[in-house]
Amino acid sequence: MKKKLLLFLRTLNARAYVRIFGQMREATWVVASVLGGFFTMTTYIYLYRTLGTGSEFSGLVVLGGFMTPFFLNVLWGVATQLYWEKEMGNLELMLVSPAPLSAFLVGLSVGGAMHTMLRSLAVLFFGIAVFKVQFTLLHLPLALLVFFVTLFSMYGLGIVFSSLFLYHGRDAWRTADLVMEPTNVLSGSYFPARYLGLGLLGIAALIPTTLGLDALRQLLVPSFTVKVLDWRWELLILIGLGLVFAFIASWALRSVEYKARRDARLTLRWQ
Amino acid sequence: MHTAIQVENLSRVFNRRGTAPFHALRGVSFDVSYGEIFGLLGPNGAGKTTTIKIMSTLLLPTSGRVTVAGFDVEKDYTHVRPLISLISGGETSGYGILTVEEQLWMFSQFYGMETHVARARIEEYLKVVSMWDSRRQQMNRLSTGMRQKVNLVRGLVTDPKVLFLDEPTLGVDVEASVIIRNIVRDWVREKPERSVILTTHYMAEADELCSRVAIINHGLILANAAPSQLKQDLDSRAHYEITVDRLDGEQLDHITAFMGEGNDLVLGSDKVAKSPMLVAHLMHESDIARLITALAEQGVTLEYMRKLEPTLEDAFLKMVGKRFEDEEETSPVS
Numbered sequence: 378m379k380k381k382l383l384l385f386l387r388t389l390n391a392r393a394y395v396r397i398f399g400q401m402r403e404a405t406w407v408v409a410s411v412l413g414g415f416f417t418m419t420t421y422i423y424l425y426r427t428l429g430t431g432s433e434f435s436g437l438v439v440l441g442g443f444m445t446p447f448f449l450n451v452l453w454g455v456a457t458q459l460y461w462e463k464e465m466g467n468l469e470l471m472l473v474s475p476a477p478l479s480a481f482l483v484g485l486s487v488g489g490a491m492h493t494m495l496r497s498l499a500v501l502f503f504g505i506a507v508f509k510v511q512f513t514l515l516h517l518p519l520a521l522l523v524f525f526v527t528l529f530s531m532y533g534l535g536i537v538f539s540s541l542f543l544y545h546g547r548d549a550w551r552t553a554d555l556v557m558e559p560t561n562v563l564s565g566s567y568f569p570a571r572y573l574g575l576g577l578l579g580i581a582a583l584i585p586t587t588l589g590l591d592a593l594r595q596l597l598v599p600s601f602t603v604k605v606l607d608w609r610w611e612l613l614i615l616i617g618l619g620l621v622f623a624f625i626a627s628w629a630l631r632s633v634e635y636k637a638r639r640d641a642r643l644t645l646r647w648q
Numbered sequence: 649m650h651t652a653i654q655v656e657n658l659s660r661v662f663n664r665r666g667t668a669p670f671h672a673l674r675g676v677s678f679d680v681s682y683g684e685i686f687g688l689l690g691p692n693g694a695g696k697t698t699t700i701k702i703m704s705t706l707l708l709p710t711s712g713r714v715t716v717a718g719f720d721v722e723k724d725y726t727h728v729r730p731l732i733s734l735i736s737g738g739e740t741s742g743y744g745i746l747t748v749e750e751q752l753w754m755f756s757q758f759y760g761m762e763t764h765v766a767r768a769r770i771e772e773y774l775k776v777v778s779m780w781d782s783r784r785q786q787m788n789r790l791s792t793g794m795r796q797k798v799n800l801v802r803g804l805v806t807d808p809k810v811l812f813l814d815e816p817t818l819g820v821d822v823e824a825s826v827i828i829r830n831i832v833r834d835w836v837r838e839k840p841e842r843s844v845i846l847t848t849h850y851m852a853e854a855d856e857l858c859s860r861v862a863i864i865n866h867g868l869i870l871a872n873a874a875p876s877q878l879k880q881d882l883d884s885r886a887h888y889e890i891t892v893d894r895l896d897g898e899q900l901d902h903i904t905a906f907m908g909e910g911n912d913l914v915l916g917s918d919k920v921a922k923s924p925m926l927v928a929h930l931m932h933e934s935d936i937a938r939l940i941t942a943l944a945e946q947g948v949t950l951e952y953m954r955k956l957e958p959t960l961e962d963a964f965l966k967m968v969g970k971r972f973e974d975e976e977e978t979s980p981v982s
Contacts, residue, residue, distance in 0.1 A: 384760035391757035474758035
């Protein structure tokens with residue numbers, strides 16, 4: 378048991394290392410992603426200012442800009458990762474090793490989240506510095522709790538998707554592309570999710586960013602009133618979602634690995 | 649327990665939409681002992697890589713059974729994986745943004761190795777492949793040969809019991825190939841519980857390294873023996889090339905009659921020296937002494953003589969009916 382745990386942790390650490398330190402070497406990519414996030418945020422802030430909405434809208438946009446890179450990381454850095462690993466020839470080596478697939482995925486989730494944190498904090502910093510957006514820090518510990526539970530839930534969902542994307546091969550790219558924009562809209566990254574209406578909210582609530590962002594806005598933006606649910610309920614739902622995703626992910630990874638070994642999908646590239 | 653790998657009646661069928669099922673393996677059986685380098689030779693699509701994928705737990709067999717170190721690769725794959733390593737030729741695995749040292753450390757962690765043990769082995773093997781000075785170089789800046797040396801080190805650092813080498817010198821220059829072959833040979837000799845399964849396109853490589861080779865084609869094992877045995881089975885006669893100062897047809901007839909039935913002598917000319925050259929196919933090795941005596945009796949002086957040895961490629965060609973270079977078939981497992 379101890380040996381298995383050590384193997385899991387060492388694999389996690391090694392895979393996270395690539396994400397954290399390796400990607401730091403791609404300086405232009407880091408700068409471009411920070412600037413991209415910043416300009417999207419800027420567009421929405423100017424739009425809200427033009428429309429004459431309250432200052433809380435700038436705050437919710439900055440929080441959206443802070444959370445969006447995490448969502449993108451989950452989609453492109455976790456959900457599609459096993460597929461990319463297969464294309465690069467790494468998946469075979471990962472599977473031949475004694476480490477469980479879940480350790481690789483948790484590792485790249487942890488590494489991805491830490492790496493993304495720097496970019497997200499940069500976007501947050503620029504948002505506060507350039508647009509003079511104000512947040513209340515009265516509930517900072519609770520906001521941090523909500524934030525980490527949201528990440529847990531988001532990355533859990535990413536791991537579920539990764540096993541599906543692995544099995545469906547090259548469709549992964551198109552599916553991720555297809556999922557990206559609707560999910561961006563449904564999670565209310567740059568507007569209050571309550572405006573989606575009850576029907577769409579039912580679906581949107583399955584995306585952890587939706588409720589996570591809404592709860593963060595309640596805790597950090599003082600004049601934010603258009604909430605979906607009370608943040609306490611949202612936190613409970615996020616914990617529940619995270620646990621369900623973790624369970625499904627664990628089952629799906631085992632199941633997909635077996636099916637992939639049976640159907641030769643681990644060794645065939647471009648499939 | 650002397651058997652590192654046991655393959656029994658192994659079959660694998662690939663079902664692809666819209667096409668007939670492809671039978672990659674049709675009842676393949678062989679075993680590999682500890683301390684052995686075992687070669688799998690065959691044209692593309694013959695079933696070599698499919699066999700390796702099944703042995704290394706990446707693919708399930710359709711029927712049959714494979715055990716590695718006594719563990720069933722289908723049911724006990726979690727016990728098999730800590731004991732094996734897989735290295736493929738032309739491999740671009742890992743991450744280009746990592747340095748050589750980081751990449752090797754990362755893979756060692758997937759086997760749960762302690763960092764200080766891993767670092768010591770990485771240093772040892774990088775020095776063996778003369779790449780210690782390149783340890784801080786990023787992977788995406790390495791040449792093909794250097795990358796393949798790193799791949800070899802990656803496979804050895806975890807100290808596996810069974811090493812699967814799938815075309816390990818593919819696209820690698822002569823110098824790097826020699827280094828890789830020497831390391832593989834020394835690595836197996838170092839500990840008796842180690843063994844290597846090698847697939848290669850280079851017959852000389854298989855001949856040099858393998859204690860036994862299996863020739864596989866269309867999913868069937870055509871032969872399984874030591875390279876020397878396969879060559880011997882090809883033709884039991886002894887063959888010589890003899891360059892002489894002079895030899896005419898009449899003299900040749902006398903010598904042929906003297907040598908007797910079953911011994912064939914063909915007269916040609918040496919392309920370099922422009923002297924007459926006799927190619928002799930003799931029933932027995934010892935007949936060469938009689939042939940030299942016969943030549944001397946005819947007043948012929950020997951200028952140069954060499955024994956012609958059949959190669960593994962000749963044996964392969966005879967069994968498969970074509971050389972590696974002639975291949976066009978492709979396997980669904982790449």
